[in-house]
Amino acid sequence: MLFGVDYYPEHWPETRWEEDCRLMSAAGLSLVRILEFAWSRLEPEEGRYDFSWVERFLNLLEQHGLQFVLGTPSATPPKWLVDKDPSILPIDESGRTRGFGSRRHYCFSNSNYREHAARIAEELAKRFGNHHLLVAWQTDNEFGCHNTALSFTPEAHAGFIDWLKRKYQDIEALNEAWGSVFWSQEYRSFDEVILPSHTVARDPGASAPDSMVAQGHNPGLLLDFQRYSTDAIIAFHQAQVDAIRRHSDPPVTHNLMGDFPDIDYHRLGSHLDFVSWDNYPSFEWGRAPYNVVGFRHTLMRGLKRRPFWVMEQQSGPCGWRMLGDTPAPGEIGLWSLQAAAHGARTIVYFRWRACRTGTEQYWYGILDHDGIPRRRYREIADTVETAGTYEQLWEQTQFPEDVAVVHDYEHLWSHRFQPHNPGFSYTELLQRYYTALATWGVSPAVTSLEGALESARLVVLPAYSLVDSDTAARIERFVTAGGTVIVTYRSGIRDRNNAMLEEPIPGPFRRVAGLTVGEFDSLNFGRTTTVEGAFGQDRAAVWTDSLDLESAEAAAWYGSGPFAGEPAIAVNQFGDGTCVYVGCDISPEALSTLARGWIESAGVQLSPFVPQSGIEIVRRTDGRLSYYVLMNHTGRARLVESTRPVQSYTTQQEVRRIRLDPYGTTVVRES
Numbered sequence: 001m002l003f004g005v006d007y008y009p010e011h012w013p014e015t016r017w018e019e020d021c022r023l024m025s026a027a028g029l030s031l032v033r034i035l036e037f038a039w040s041r042l043e044p045e046e047g048r049y050d051f052s053w054v055e056r057f058l059n060l061l062e063q064h065g066l067q068f069v070l071g072t073p074s075a076t077p078p079k080w081l082v083d084k085d086p087s088i089l090p091i092d093e094s095g096r097t098r099g100f101g102s103r104r105h106y107c108f109s110n111s112n113y114r115e116h117a118a119r120i121a122e123e124l125a126k127r128f129g130n131h132h133l134l135v136a137w138q139t140d141n142e143f144g145c146h147n148t149a150l151s152f153t154p155e156a157h158a159g160f161i162d163w164l165k166r167k168y169q170d171i172e173a174l175n176e177a178w179g180s181v182f183w184s185q186e187y188r189s190f191d192e193v194i195l196p197s198h199t200v201a202r203d204p205g206a207s208a209p210d211s212m213v214a215q216g217h218n219p220g221l222l223l224d225f226q227r228y229s230t231d232a233i234i235a236f237h238q239a240q241v242d243a244i245r246r247h248s249d250p251p252v253t254h255n256l257m258g259d260f261p262d263i264d265y266h267r268l269g270s271h272l273d274f275v276s277w278d279n280y281p282s283f284e285w286g287r288a289p290y291n292v293v294g295f296r297h298t299l300m301r302g303l304k305r306r307p308f309w310v311m312e313q314q315s316g317p318c319g320w321r322m323l324g325d326t327p328a329p330g331e332i333g334l335w336s337l338q339a340a341a342h343g344a345r346t347i348v349y350f351r352w353r354a355c356r357t358g359t360e361q362y363w364y365g366i367l368d369h370d371g372i373p374r375r376r377y378r379e380i381a382d383t384v385e386t387a388g389t390y391e392q393l394w395e396q397t398q399f400p401e402d403v404a405v406v407h408d409y410e411h412l413w414s415h416r417f418q419p420h421n422p423g424f425s426y427t428e429l430l431q432r433y434y435t436a437l438a439t440w441g442v443s444p445a446v447t448s449l450e451g452a453l454e455s456a457r458l459v460v461l462p463a464y465s466l467v468d469s470d471t472a473a474r475i476e477r478f479v480t481a482g483g484t485v486i487v488t489y490r491s492g493i494r495d496r497n498n499a500m501l502e503e504p505i506p507g508p509f510r511r512v513a514g515l516t517v518g519e520f521d522s523l524n525f526g527r528t529t530t531v532e533g534a535f536g537q538d539r540a541a542v543w544t545d546s547l548d549l550e551s552a553e554a555a556a557w558y559g560s561g562p563f564a565g566e567p568a569i570a571v572n573q574f575g576d577g578t579c580v581y582v583g584c585d586i587s588p589e590a591l592s593t594l595a596r597g598w599i600e601s602a603g604v605q606l607s608p609f610v611p612q613s614g615i616e617i618v619r620r621t622d623g624r625l626s627y628y629v630l631m632n633h634t635g636r637a638r639l640v641e642s643t644r645p646v647q648s649y650t651t652q653q654e655v656r657r658i659r660l661d662p663y664g665t666t667v668v669r670e671s
């Protein structure tokens with residue numbers, strides 16, 4: 001494990017740098033990420049570079065045994081550049097220019113800006129790309145943050161039209177795919193195609209009525225524009241990678257944002273040498289439950305199915321205008337171990353010291369404004385010091401990957417454009433299934449369909465809406481060969497153009513599911529209905545499908561509402577495997593009971609621990625033994641009981657009742 005810190009030498013007097021480096025080193029940190037917002041100091045005027053101060057800082061790093069990650073500064077184009085070429089600024093859906101004054105004020109499709117960004121990256125690579133202390137590069141900072149993934153500039157429009165020409169070749173093919181005959185939206189040439197910006201229609205119920213998704217646009221146009229926008233971001237990133245690669249070999253990453261929805265991270269991830277992401281469990285807008293943080297780590301690991309970095313790990317109370325909770329004693333250490341347990345091999349804490357000026361005055365890090373090391377500094381130093389205990393474990397074990405939840409950005413976008421029900425969220429649905437499975441200590445993967453089918457025995461396809469016959473055939477082959485697939489409501493309803501299918505629901509999944517959906521009911525305004533199954537009596541919310549069974553057998557029934565007495569969940573034996581169709585949303589408790597049954601019948605090992613809320617269990621394996629990382633995410637000491645004999649990883653003693661301190665962790669192994 002390596003530990004580091006995000007540092008902004010340009011924010012502090014040079015006379016302080018040495019003391020900061022000394023303190024970093026004394027805490028056991030070995031890496032410093034620098035420069036990702038420093039453009040105005042690196043190139044104060046066009047073509048006049050000043051890297052001398054960076055040299056002086058790197059000399060200090062060397063003296064203190066520290067290495068560095070180099071960020072390219074393209075998230076903050078300097079004022080001279082914006083004044084010289086205001087066309088680089090992004091434009092929002094309503095046609096308003098988003099100006100200078102915060103950050104990310106550029107449009108990914110602007111070719112002038114792409115060249116400027118690649119140029120400064122190349123200058124940095126020429127000067128520092130072969131520095132012996134350089135460990136990795138980070139391009140830009142958090143692509144898409146502050147709602148910047150989509151831009152509505154003339155360049156984005158031209159780029160989109162080119163992209164459509166390449167995809168469809170013929171305008172009639174586009175009209176057909178989008179069904180643009182609806183409301184006379186047919187285009188006679190590609191140059192007529194619009195961007196999904198400001199229109200007449202508004203969805204008054206949408207949480208952001210001015211957003212692109214609330215303006216009644218054609219769903220095919222929306223999906224293609226979202227796809228194009230990911231491609232524009234990848235091209236922007238890749239231009240910098242190419243510039244760097246002309247002079248420098250260390251790996252290049254970008255700091256992603258966990259379950260951020262606006263970019264297809266599977267596609268962007270394939271352009272990164274390794275994945276890194278920014279983990280803030282608790283800040284001014286709320287606190288992510290531990291299972292959601294676990295889900296985000298797992299999603300990030302699933303992009304390449306390889307270990308990853310946390311490039312920004314929260315290390316203090318955070319906010320811009322208001323402050324989130326101060327991490328309780330032990331919590332920063334717990335978040336760090338949680339990251340490692342889920343596959344992080346490097347953790348970089350954000351940030352070294354709270355800045356005195358600028359927007360992020362309240363975004364505290366390891367040190368407060370006064371720069372004096374206190375409790376958080378000591379906690380991080382302790383975390384680093386004790387990290388060696390598990391080094392071998394992280395090195396020598398993998399994730400079982402026999403259970404997987406499929407994550408797909410195109411499905412996410414389609415559901416976001418038209419969520420069916422105000423209570424529906426694709427990401428939350430995935431998190432519910434992830435949590436229900438993770439409770440049983442199986443460390444479910446969260447990955448693409450391809451990744452899931454490669455290694456898992458139990459694959460969950462939540463609201464897998466956009467399908468073609470090829471996907472359905474792959475699922476059928478997987479189940480025929482003995483796999484278990486769980487398909488939920490709103491699966492198999494659309495084609496890849498985001499058009500609704502003409503077939504009965506669940507479309508090409510009908511055969512493997514052994515049923516059709518006769519009727520459905522969106523449960524609006526808090527309406528629920530009872531449902532009964534192996535989990536006892538529960539309440540279905542959000543959505544109900546009533547199932548017409550062919551070869552499938554009912555496993556749960558509606559007890560009330562318009563579908564009373566009809567099947568809600570059904571199981572179909574297909575070849576040597578099983579397909580379960582879940583036609584409604586049920587409570588986390590009921591889902592967890594079902595998940596246990598699916599895990600057992602898929603022949604996947606359940607953990608020996610009795611699940612408890614607040615206790616996270618991550619399983620890793622060396623191919624022979626299972627290792628369980630137990631984490632107490634509560635401020636109270638807890639006892640965890642094992643139903644089978646397990647040994648402590650550190651003492652090798654057999655243990656049955658394991659005491660976890662508040663925010664405490666331990667590792668046990670089972671032969």
Ligand code: GLA
Nearest residue numbers: 141142255278312350360363
């Ligand atoms: C993100 C960014 C950081 C910082 C924090 C706090 O994670 O990457 O630069 O701005 O948010 O806002």
